[in-house]
Amino acid sequence: MAVITISRQFGAGGELLAKKLANELNFRLIDRKAILVALTEMGLSPQLLKFDEQATKGEDAEKRQRFYLTALHEHLLSLAEKESYVLVGRGGQFLFRRRPDAFHVLVCAPFNQRVQWVHEIYNLEKSPASLLVREHDRRKRRYLRQVFDRAWLDPEAYDLVVNTKTLTPQGAAALVRQAACYFLERNSQESADVSSRPARPEQNIVEKKPTFFMHPSEEEFARVLNFYHIPWQYEPKTFPLQWDSEGRVTEAFSPDFFLPDQNLYVELTTQRQKLVWKKNRKARRLKELYPEVNIKIIYNKDCLHILDLTH
Amino acid sequence: MSYRLVPVLCRTTIEERIAELGRELSRDYKNKQPVLVCVLRGSVYFTVDLTRAITVPHLLDFISISSYSQKTDPLGIVRITKDLDTSIVGREVLIVEDIVDTGLSLHYLIRNLKTRSPAGLRVCTLLNIPARRIANVPLDYQGFELPNIYAVGYGLDYHENYRNLRDIFSLIKEET
Numbered sequence: 001m002a003v004i005t006i007s008r009q010f011g012a013g014g015e016l017l018a019k020k021l022a023n024e025l026n027f028r029l030i031d032r033k034a035i036l037v038a039l040t041e042m043g044l045s046p047q048l049l050k051f052d053e054q055a056t057k058g059e060d061a062e063k064r065q066r067f068y069l070t071a072l073h074e075h076l077l078s079l080a081e082k083e084s085y086v087l088v089g090r091g092g093q094f095l096f097r098r099r100p101d102a103f104h105v106l107v108c109a110p111f112n113q114r115v116q117w118v119h120e121i122y123n124l125e126k127s128p129a130s131l132l133v134r135e136h137d138r139r140k141r142r143y144l145r146q147v148f149d150r151a152w153l154d155p156e157a158y159d160l161v162v163n164t165k166t167l168t169p170q171g172a173a174a175l176v177r178q179a180a181c182y183f184l185e186r187n188s189q190e191s192a193d194v195s196s197r198p199a200r201p202e203q204n205i206v207e208k209k210p211t212f213f214m215h216p217s218e219e220e221f222a223r224v225l226n227f228y229h230i231p232w233q234y235e236p237k238t239f240p241l242q243w244d245s246e247g248r249v250t251e252a253f254s255p256d257f258f259l260p261d262q263n264l265y266v267e268l269t270t271q272r273q274k275l276v277w278k279k280n281r282k283a284r285r286l287k288e289l290y291p292e293v294n295i296k297i298i299y300n301k302d303c304l305h306i307l308d309l310t311h
Numbered sequence: 312m313s314y315r316l317v318p319v320l321c322r323t324t325i326e327e328r329i330a331e332l333g334r335e336l337s338r339d340y341k342n343k344q345p346v347l348v349c350v351l352r353g354s355v356y357f358t359v360d361l362t363r364a365i366t367v368p369h370l371l372d373f374i375s376i377s378s379y380s381q382k383t384d385p386l387g388i389v390r391i392t393k394d395l396d397t398s399i400v401g402r403e404v405l406i407v408e409d410i411v412d413t414g415l416s417l418h419y420l421i422r423n424l425k426t427r428s429p430a431g432l433r434v435c436t437l438l439n440i441p442a443r444r445i446a447n448v449p450l451d452y453q454g455f456e457l458p459n460i461y462a463v464g465y466g467l468d469y470h471e472n473y474r475n476l477r478d479i480f481s482l483i484k485e486e487t
Contacts, residue, residue, distance in 0.1 A: 066394055066427075073426040095426065148428050149400040227379045227389050228415040229422070230446060262447050302443055305461065306413055 005092030010136030011114030014107035055142035094148035316480040333364020351375035353409035356466035418446035
């Protein structure tokens with residue numbers, strides 16, 4: 001997965017550039033509208049949504065802002081596990097700054113040029129347009145300082161900085177697209193290089209796709225994993241354990257779950273402990289034949305414990 | 312069903328180990344003024360004793376997250392039910408846990424706190440039960456590693472019981 005973050009000075013045309021880029025790359029565009037829809041669906045109250053990209057003052061407001069930010073950042077991070085997208089603003093350059101699969105762009109233009117564009121687009125006089133640009137710049141700087149304690153226009157925060165005055169908005173968009181394609185190509189090569197790891201499965205944290213479980217305890221376990229945002233895959237792989245003289249598989253083992261982030265296979269058993277020797281034997285055999293595979297058998301007692309009280 | 316308590320760690324052993332942890336933390340966090348994040352409610356007892364064993368300045372804050380067993384959230388996802396009162400941006404943070412077994416809630420907490428840009432984030436747990444681990448979580452300081460038992464006492468509860476015991480016990484369920 002990849003995230004392209006677009007930070008923008010007000011009036012520099014960053015939103016339009018992001019929209020064009022998302023269209024051309026066939027990535028989802030995560031802008032103000034998409035965020036408000038997603039967070040509303042998550043159950044956030046409209047009073048909290050007003051904290052979107054807003055710095056705050058006062059202890060109470062800061063607390064509520066923190067609540068909003070926790071939901072926002074969780075949403076953005078979870079989404080990045082599932083799909084690639086273009087993110088407009090929200091401090092994405094800092095939120096994803098350590099991720100190798102994120103590419104950070106700053107779209108800027110000189111102050112006078114932005115005032116001129118705001119004057120033309122919003123049909124404002126020069127003086128209020130100038131005030132508006134100044135206000136937005138100040139607000140953004142304060143927001144990023146407050147939330148991430150970082151300087152907004154620090155060039156080290158970005159992989160690419162484009163000036164929409166000198167390049168023109170069209171030229172800047174073409175350049176960003178070219179750079180993003182180059183980055184995505186490199187990123188996918190690097191991901192392929194780590195192919196010794198098991199393939200990344202569908203990350204059904206939000207259970208977008210229904211899974212049919214063999215046993216109710218498996219379904220309940222999947223719910224626990226979803227609860228704690230742990231990506232999982234149900235019975236993704238079968239490991240042959242025994243072969244006959246003609247090479248046909250005579251015994252195999254399909255663990256119930258694979259947790260990609262933990263690189264761990266999990267087998268649940270609700271049988272009584274003394275009846276699980278078969279599964280124990282299979283797990284031992286699996287470890288002998290596939291030493292790189294991590295497997296954990298969760299017994300009935302532990303299973304009940306996890307479902308009852310999870311630490 | 313009846314329950315039997317088998318002693319596992321007595322108060323003297325716990326006190327001695329906490330004193331050692333306090334010395335270790337005081338050395339590692341010298342001049343760093345860490346924020347100690349106590350995960351409510353189980354680790355309150357441990358955190359209180361631990362802070363008294365730490366000799367360097369630090370700040371104490373509390374956080375609480377919903378647990379799966381409570382099933383209070385209609386969306387079925389973990390939520391912060393009591394957030395920190397302090398900002399941890401640029402601060403050294405130490406999460407203080409009473410017990411880490413599956414690691415699922417701690418895994419969520421670490422991920423959540425990391426998004427707030429602390430300067431450093433470490434974990435100190437009194438008890439570690441690696442046999443039950445599902446999520447990989449880094450433990451920087453631990454009091455005791457235990458086998459796969461159900462521990463209660465010294466803050467650890469079973470359906471809100473046994474928290475107030477001074478020693479740590481293994482809770483054994485017996486079918487009658």
